[in-house]
Amino acid sequence: MTQPHPSDRDAARLAWARAATGDDRLDLVRASFDAGFRSYWRGRVHAGAARPEGDAIVMDSPPELEDPRPWLRLREVLEAGGVRVPQVHRADPEKGFLLLEDLGRETVLQAVEAGRADADAMFDAAFEQLLKIQALPCPDDLPPYDEAFLTRELRLFDEWFLGRHLGVSLDCGDLERLDLAYRRILDNVLAQRQVFIHRDFMPRNLMPVAGGLAVIDFQGALRGPIAYDPISLFRDAFVSWPPERVEAWLARYHARAVAAGIALPDYARFRRDADFAGLQRHIKILGLFARLHHRDGKPKYLADAPRFLGYLDLVLPRYPELQPLSEIVERYVRPALAAGAHAPARA
Numbered sequence: 001m002t003q004p005h006p007s008d009r010d011a012a013r014l015a016w017a018r019a020a021t022g023d024d025r026l027d028l029v030r031a032s033f034d035a036g037f038r039s040y041w042r043g044r045v046h047a048g049a050a051r052p053e054g055d056a057i058v059m060d061s062p063p064e065l066e067d068p069r070p071w072l073r074l075r076e077v078l079e080a081g082g083v084r085v086p087q088v089h090r091a092d093p094e095k096g097f098l099l100l101e102d103l104g105r106e107t108v109l110q111a112v113e114a115g116r117a118d119a120d121a122m123f124d125a126a127f128e129q130l131l132k133i134q135a136l137p138c139p140d141d142l143p144p145y146d147e148a149f150l151t152r153e154l155r156l157f158d159e160w161f162l163g164r165h166l167g168v169s170l171d172c173g174d175l176e177r178l179d180l181a182y183r184r185i186l187d188n189v190l191a192q193r194q195v196f197i198h199r200d201f202m203p204r205n206l207m208p209v210a211g212g213l214a215v216i217d218f219q220g221a222l223r224g225p226i227a228y229d230p231i232s233l234f235r236d237a238f239v240s241w242p243p244e245r246v247e248a249w250l251a252r253y254h255a256r257a258v259a260a261g262i263a264l265p266d267y268a269r270f271r272r273d274a275d276f277a278g279l280q281r282h283i284k285i286l287g288l289f290a291r292l293h294h295r296d297g298k299p300k301y302l303a304d305a306p307r308f309l310g311y312l313d314l315v316l317p318r319y320p321e322l323q324p325l326s327e328i329v330e331r332y333v334r335p336a337l338a339a340g341a342h343a344p345a346r347a
Contacts, residue, residue, distance in 0.1 A: 017097070059098040084214040106207070160291040189228075193226045198221055200217055201215075
């Protein structure tokens with residue numbers, strides 16, 4: 001399929017936004033950068049336009065690359081469940097353009113890092129949204145986070161982080177050890193209660209708004225393990241918190257969830273479930289970030305690789321049954337990183 005020239009897409013986006021707002025003086029600037037094909041643009045609507053004066057956001061989601069209709073369907077489900085999500089002022093899914101409410105310029109991550117918000121208060125507000133998400137009935141068409149899906153994600157680590165990025169070739173024994181560790185992670189994750197999960201529930205996908213927080217970037221939602229979203233919030237892809245704070249937040253979430261009637265195991269079992277769900281996520285992200293670097297020419301994400309290795313270092317010693325994965329990390333990953341071994345990004 002022939003893709004439109006970027007300048008053609010830029011012109012189409014601006015023309016659509018001007019028509020949608022009734023403001024022929026509207027200009028757009030990039031509002032955020034994303035790892036996928038979707039992009040967000042901000043424009044200032046002038047007085048006298050069809051839309052009220054003020055900022056508006058245009059989502060550009062080319063249908064041939066990232067169909068916006070699943071996002072729209074998920075938004076409706078979340079809103080019906082009381083989750084605060086962006087309002088849609090106008091949508092043209094065939095063209096891939098949506099005019100959205102502007103939730104502001106600062107995520108929870110940015111607000112906390114800048115000292116303008118308290119992490120404890122922000123996470124308490126995040127719990128309110130998360131518990132609403134977890135209480136949602138899963139729509140019939142919500143895909144399952146099943147074994148095949150989870151395994152494909154884990155294999156990104158083998159192919160892209162170990163193989164492509166570090167240049168590691170595993171022998172048959174290594175592959176058997178890795179498969180054994182993956183099997184134990186999968187067994188735990190698949191045995192957890194399966195609920196509606198955001199799958200990227202972290203501070204940079206939460207926006208401070210009047211009355212609490214709004215949830216964004218929910219297009220990857222699935223039916224999956226109940227511990228996945230809580231651990232994604234606390235063991236973040238882009239910021240590290242002291243382990244004792246994470247432990248306290250996890251316990252607080254557990255208490256809030258139980259009080260809200262969410263069916264969870266006792267805290268000791270839930271902590272284990274969160275650790276295993278987190279391992280699957282962090283192993284996947286190492287592979288995903290390596291793929292973004294080498295295949296897609298987006299190198300910035302790999303700068304956070306040490307964070308994920310730190311999460312592995314924290315969790316793996318707790319579980320002797322995951323020793324095979326620890327051996328792979330110690331035998332191959334740590335020496336390769338210490339030696340500075342990694343393949344260059346694509347030209």
